Amino acid sequence: MNQVSINPLEALIEQFDEAVATEKPESICQGIKQALIDFTTEHPMDLPPHLLTTTPDKYARHLLHKDPQGRYSVVVMVWGPGQGTALHDHAGQWCVEGVYQGKIRVRSFELDRQEGDLCHFIPQTEAISDIGEAGMLIPPFEHHILENPFDSTAITIHVYSQELTWCHCFTPVSKNTYRQERVELCYTE
Numbered sequence: 001m002n003q004v005s006i007n008p009l010e011a012l013i014e015q016f017d018e019a020v021a022t023e024k025p026e027s028i029c030q031g032i033k034q035a036l037i038d039f040t041t042e043h044p045m046d047l048p049p050h051l052l053t054t055t056p057d058k059y060a061r062h063l064l065h066k067d068p069q070g071r072y073s074v075v076v077m078v079w080g081p082g083q084g085t086a087l088h089d090h091a092g093q094w095c096v097e098g099v100y101q102g103k104i105r106v107r108s109f110e111l112d113r114q115e116g117d118l119c120h121f122i123p124q125t126e127a128i129s130d131i132g133e134a135g136m137l138i139p140p141f142e143h144h145i146l147e148n149p150f151d152s153t154a155i156t157i158h159v160y161s162q163e164l165t166w167c168h169c170f171t172p173v174s175k176n177t178y179r180q181e182r183v184e185l186c187y188t189e
Helices: 008-020 025-042
Strands: 060-066 073-079 095-101 104-115 118-129 134-137 143-147 154-160 166-174 177-184
Touching: 008 025, 008 060, 025 095, 025 134, 025 154, 073 143, 118 166
Parallel strands: none
Antiparallel strands: 060 073, 073 154, 095 134, 095 154, 104 118, 104 143, 118 177, 166 177
């Protein structure tokens, strides 16, 4: 009897396809989160090498998969030591983020109030996530900072409810007050 061997990345995409078929954000995110946890702990070396490259000036953003039906996209982010994001949102999209290599610091914020482009945030949690850990962001809980304060490269896998082509970034103005700006996103070449 011959067994057909399936590529671990293909199996991961199949699990994502199954998860998004439920159409409920909480259920989708739970299914994707479990698939990411399983993949990052069971297949630590199965991402293609071209998706693991860093850039000197900021974190790298590589498209791994875009669902042909537009239900989700998968992005691999590579973080050199000291690289991170500004405080940002995901433009109203749900997201599941998992650590594939290294460690990443995640700081979450709650939007308290907004007046025009000025936003007041309340810091919520700060956590260090390690290989095999994943978190979910479901709007309105989507404001956070990701950063690699460590001496080695970190790699994360992000699954978004669509292709994330823009987001809001928030620049500090004073304590807990930030100016909102729309930022177009691109992939690392």
